[in-house]
Amino acid sequence: MTSLSTPRRLAASRDETQAGALLWLLLALLVVAVLLPLAAILGQAMLAGDGSFAGLAPLRDTLAQPGLARAAGGSLQVALATTALVLPLAYGYAAALTRVALPGRALFRLLALLPLLAPSLLPGISLVYLFGHQGLLKSWFADGSIYGFAGIVLGEAFYTFPHALMILLTALAVGDARLYEAARTLGAGPLRRFATITLPATRYGLVSAAMVVFTLVVTDFGVAKVIGGQYPVLAVEAYKQVIGQQNFPRGAVIGLLLLLPALLSFAVDRWLQRRQGTQVSARAQPLQPLRQPLVRLLALLYCSAVGGALLVLLGTAIAAAFIQQWPYQLSLTLQHFDFDLVDGGGWLAFANSLKLALYTALAGTVLVFLGAWGSSKLRTAGTAGQLLHALAMLPMAVPGLVLGLGYIFFFNHAANPLHGLYGTLAILVLCSVAHFYTTAHMTARTALAQLDGDFEPVAASLKVPLWRTLWRVTLPTCLPAVLDIARYFFVSAMTTVSAVIFLYTPDTVLAAVAVLNMDDAGDTAAAAAMATLIVASSGAACLLFALLSHCLLARSQRWRQPL
Amino acid sequence: MKLDPTTLLHKAPPTDGAATRPYLTLAGISKRFGQQQVLSQLDLTIGKGEFVCLLGPSGCGKTTLLRQIAGLDIPDSGQIVMDGRDITLLPPAQRDYGIVFQSYALFPNLTVADNIAYGLGGARRDKQHRVAELLALIGLDEIAGKYPAQLSGGQQQRVALARALATSPSLLLLDEPLSALDARVREHLRREIRSLQQKLGITTIMVTHDQEEALTMADRVVVMNGGRIEQCATPFMLYREPATRFVASFVGQGNWLAARSRSTQHATLGDVSLLLPAPHGTAAGSGLTLFIRPEDLVLHPRWPATPDAVLADITKLELLGPIYRVSLHVPAWGAANVVADITHAQLAQLDISPQQRVPVSLNAARLRVFAGEETQHD
Numbered sequence: 001m002t003s004l005s006t007p008r009r010l011a012a013s014r015d016e017t018q019a020g021a022l023l024w025l026l027l028a029l030l031v032v033a034v035l036l037p038l039a040a041i042l043g044q045a046m047l048a049g050d051g052s053f054a055g056l057a058p059l060r061d062t063l064a065q066p067g068l069a070r071a072a073g074g075s076l077q078v079a080l081a082t083t084a085l086v087l088p089l090a091y092g093y094a095a096a097l098t099r100v101a102l103p104g105r106a107l108f109r110l111l112a113l114l115p116l117l118a119p120s121l122l123p124g125i126s127l128v129y130l131f132g133h134q135g136l137l138k139s140w141f142a143d144g145s146i147y148g149f150a151g152i153v154l155g156e157a158f159y160t161f162p163h164a165l166m167i168l169l170t171a172l173a174v175g176d177a178r179l180y181e182a183a184r185t186l187g188a189g190p191l192r193r194f195a196t197i198t199l200p201a202t203r204y205g206l207v208s209a210a211m212v213v214f215t216l217v218v219t220d221f222g223v224a225k226v227i228g229g230q231y232p233v234l235a236v237e238a239y240k241q242v243i244g245q246q247n248f249p250r251g252a253v254i255g256l257l258l259l260l261p262a263l264l265s266f267a268v269d270r271w272l273q274r275r276q277g278t279q280v281s282a283r284a285q286p287l288q289p290l291r292q293p294l295v296r297l298l299a300l301l302y303c304s305a306v307g308g309a310l311l312v313l314l315g316t317a318i319a320a321a322f323i324q325q326w327p328y329q330l331s332l333t334l335q336h337f338d339f340d341l342v343d344g345g346g347w348l349a350f351a352n353s354l355k356l357a358l359y360t361a362l363a364g365t366v367l368v369f370l371g372a373w374g375s376s377k378l379r380t381a382g383t384a385g386q387l388l389h390a391l392a393m394l395p396m397a398v399p400g401l402v403l404g405l406g407y408i409f410f411f412n413h414a415a416n417p418l419h420g421l422y423g424t425l426a427i428l429v430l431c432s433v434a435h436f437y438t439t440a441h442m443t444a445r446t447a448l449a450q451l452d453g454d455f456e457p458v459a460a461s462l463k464v465p466l467w468r469t470l471w472r473v474t475l476p477t478c479l480p481a482v483l484d485i486a487r488y489f490f491v492s493a494m495t496t497v498s499a500v501i502f503l504y505t506p507d508t509v510l511a512a513v514a515v516l517n518m519d520d521a522g523d524t525a526a527a528a529a530m531a532t533l534i535v536a537s538s539g540a541a542c543l544l545f546a547l548l549s550h551c552l553l554a555r556s557q558r559w560r561q562p563l
Numbered sequence: 564m565k566l567d568p569t570t571l572l573h574k575a576p577p578t579d580g581a582a583t584r585p586y587l588t589l590a591g592i593s594k595r596f597g598q599q600q601v602l603s604q605l606d607l608t609i610g611k612g613e614f615v616c617l618l619g620p621s622g623c624g625k626t627t628l629l630r631q632i633a634g635l636d637i638p639d640s641g642q643i644v645m646d647g648r649d650i651t652l653l654p655p656a657q658r659d660y661g662i663v664f665q666s667y668a669l670f671p672n673l674t675v676a677d678n679i680a681y682g683l684g685g686a687r688r689d690k691q692h693r694v695a696e697l698l699a700l701i702g703l704d705e706i707a708g709k710y711p712a713q714l715s716g717g718q719q720q721r722v723a724l725a726r727a728l729a730t731s732p733s734l735l736l737l738d739e740p741l742s743a744l745d746a747r748v749r750e751h752l753r754r755e756i757r758s759l760q761q762k763l764g765i766t767t768i769m770v771t772h773d774q775e776e777a778l779t780m781a782d783r784v785v786v787m788n789g790g791r792i793e794q795c796a797t798p799f800m801l802y803r804e805p806a807t808r809f810v811a812s813f814v815g816q817g818n819w820l821a822a823r824s825r826s827t828q829h830a831t832l833g834d835v836s837l838l839l840p841a842p843h844g845t846a847a848g849s850g851l852t853l854f855i856r857p858e859d860l861v862l863h864p865r866w867p868a869t870p871d872a873v874l875a876d877i878t879k880l881e882l883l884g885p886i887y888r889v890s891l892h893v894p895a896w897g898a899a900n901v902v903a904d905i906t907h908a909q910l911a912q913l914d915i916s917p918q919q920r921v922p923v924s925l926n927a928a929r930l931r932v933f934a935g936e937e938t939q940h941d
Contacts, residue, residue: 010637013654379635454668457635460655461662462682462730473670 037406124226171205
């Protein structure tokens with residue numbers, strides 16, 4: 001008999017050993033793709049201008065720069081203003097979608113999610129066309145005052161609206177009709193019911209949405225780059241330091257600053273998730289949407305106004321892409337799509353983006369699903385599984401700009417054996433997978449968590465190898481989530497500009513980067529055309545995935561429908 | 564919990580399964596999670612073809628014990644030997660058992676036939692043949708092409724059972740297999756599983772918290788509490804002669820009476836002296852607790868000849884269906900409150916109603932004696 005002191009371990013079967021090795025391999029990949037680049041930023045932030053180690057001195061010097069303090073102040077202001085604007089707007093929109101019998105509900109939901117298809121540069125371009133120096137409505141913002149604070153806030157509001165909406169939709173979708181009935185029998189009016197039932201039940205969602213909007217605004221540089229004018233914000237400052245002045249240590253310090261709100265929001269979110277628990281008991285009665293004609297009319301008007309504004313911002317850039325010379329010569333043309341006339345990368349950039357999106361979707365989905373499966377379903381996952389899960393959460397807290405900086409510092413280092421990756425499409429794929437890993441991982445984990453935890457033990461008792469159960473049961477039952485993950489990777493890789501801006505070369509230039517560079521060079525119409533291509537291909541991808549999902553569900557998911 | 568004692572008495576001939584060839588031997592099994600000792604030094608031997616139930620309240624360690632046997636966990640110490648082979652550290656796939664979980668864990672995207680065939684290898688024809696055989700065995704030939712979501716709970720349960728039996732394992736593990744079903748289906752499946760087990764002669768271990776299930780299905784019941792085995796006996800012995808206070812209070816109903824020992828085999832209960840069924844081994848004058856089942860209290864229509872009858876006040880009369888439960892206050896037994904079970908026929912003969920007095924005696928041969936005076940049990 002073994003003594004108590006000897007730690008015993010169950011012998012692993014062959015498939016479990018293989019799966020364990022795979023898990024360690026995935027973990028190593030995440031370390032290279034996420035952890036080491038971040039560590040490289042920390043290291044870089046401690047170097048003096050000549051590359052010698054200087055401890056905390058560069059950090060102090062950079063923070064003492066008056067420009068940086070102004071940029072930090074500017075970022076804080078636009079982020080707070082955007083949050084204050086978006087939160088009530090999105091809350092009202094979400095409430096109308098979930099709590100009111102709104103005509104055309106699906107359409108309004110789709111409309112509000114459209115901004116996800118566009119790079120954050122697009123609202124900037126639209127705002128220029130609407131309210132800029134040559135804008136149709138330039139009188140609304142006198143003397144070009146759209147360039148700066150107002151423009152950034154409006155653009156960021158467009159960019160962050162769907163993110164806030166998705167969180168609030170989830171928060172508002174659940175509710176217990178019994179509570180409202182009880183309140184009504186006790187004589188509480190609509191305002192009192194809202195203040196005592198709806199608001200408290202959704203407060204976690206509100207905080208979560210606020211954190212997401214705030215972080216997105218602070219770390220995004222697309223909107224500010226296009227419409228920000230001379231208004232200082234941190235993200236643009238980091239971009240200028242690295243791309244413009246090649247001052248890497250200073251870029252690294254700003255990168256570290258950008259990490260702060262993201263880390264804070266990440267911590268708050270974790271804390272909320274622990275506190276939240278299950279708010280709605282299993283016996284909760286589903287809510288009946290409000291049907292009073294007046295409420296429905298008001299909701300319809302409200303959603304039309306908000307959704308219409310989003311559509312105008314999206315549509316202006318698209319319209320401008322097809323118009324001869326905005327706003328003087330409004331005849332239609334395709335000449336702006338002839339990118340050979342302008343710098344920026346042209347059709348090569350678009351082809352590269354499609355390739356990047358495709359490879360990211362493929363590689364990302366496979367890696368994420370295997371990682372999520374291994375870390376949650378493998379009996380022998382152990383340390384590797386826990387580490388992988390923890391590391392998978394990290395990219396959420398790392399702004400793309402920071403990740404991109406880290407990639408320069410890590411991969412561009414001569415001593416790095418992976419140095420050869422620098423400047424290839426492969427590093428762009430790796431960076432994009434890492435950048436969007438968390439959301440995909442969470443989606444996969446959620447889908448896997450819904451499967452019965454006893455599938456693997458049953459299969460093991462039947463002596464069926466893990467791989468066969470993964471292929472025959474786990475993957476087919478998670479197929480909708482898998483398609484969702486692939487679509488998410490595709491669209492994100494198509495629209496992102498922040499991480500890849502530091503990593504592209506003339507050969508691997510991307511569409512979103514081209515938008516930025518064309519706009520920078522004053523070719524706004526070409527930038528609008530390229531942005532339109534991005535929206536069109538993300539939209540087409542979404543349609544394609546929806547179609548694929550529909551067909552696959554109909555064919556292979558018959559089991560979901562009870563007879 | 565209602566329990567009809569008469570059905571139990573029919574199973575009286577006690578078949579001690581452990582006497583047959585030992586098939587599974589657990590020796591000194593201990594397991595702790597963090598600070599909590601979940602299993603401590605468990606020893607258990609299960610014979611070939613035996614049906615053993617692990618019974619106990621939630622948190623008693625019964626499911627943990629099953630997980631050690633299944634290789635889903637390993638004990639911190641101790642040894643598990645199956646058919647002469649030490650399997651303590653072997654992964655599940657290298658053991659030889661079929662398992663049915665509480666959730667059934669049927670693969671939702673596979674048909675009933677594919678679920679049952681999941682663990683089968685070999686040629687397609689052989690598989691089809693075996694699946695047909697198993698479907699016939701569980702009496703569900705016509706549902707081969709359906710998906711689990713299209714089946715009733717009872718059908719799902721039987722499919723899970725067929726899947727577990729498909730590879731002809733030598734051991735069947737059942738983890739609360741009936742708890743998700745409604746009462747009527749449960750009762751039917753109890754009989755069905757038991758007869759299937761007897762037909763196949765497969766060694767079976769079932770975890771349950773339902774004592775009625777354990778008593779009606781098992782050859783032997785292992786009552787667990789706090790990570791230890793309280794008693795391991797046939798259902799009959801378990802009910803008739805509970806070895807510990809826990810078993811006595813957990814299985815069936817009973818009355819606890821504070822008494823005092825008078826000599827090696829005599830005790831004083833209030834004003835009454837009783838001859839105990841066996842020497843109790845405590846010093847004269849020390850406190851004892853007597854345990855007696857409600858059906859072993861006897862109510863008399865008129866004053867009986869027995870010397871130990873006393874008067875009791877009837878406080879409540881409850882109809883439990885096949886029997887009546889009479890609540891009594893007995894001043895002569897140290898003001899004890901007890902319940903007695905009587906049949907409808909007995910009640911008619913007694914012609915009693917609440918607030919009346921009735922002579923009561925107890926069947927001293929059925930008394931269980933525990934040391935100490937603690938009579939509070941939940």
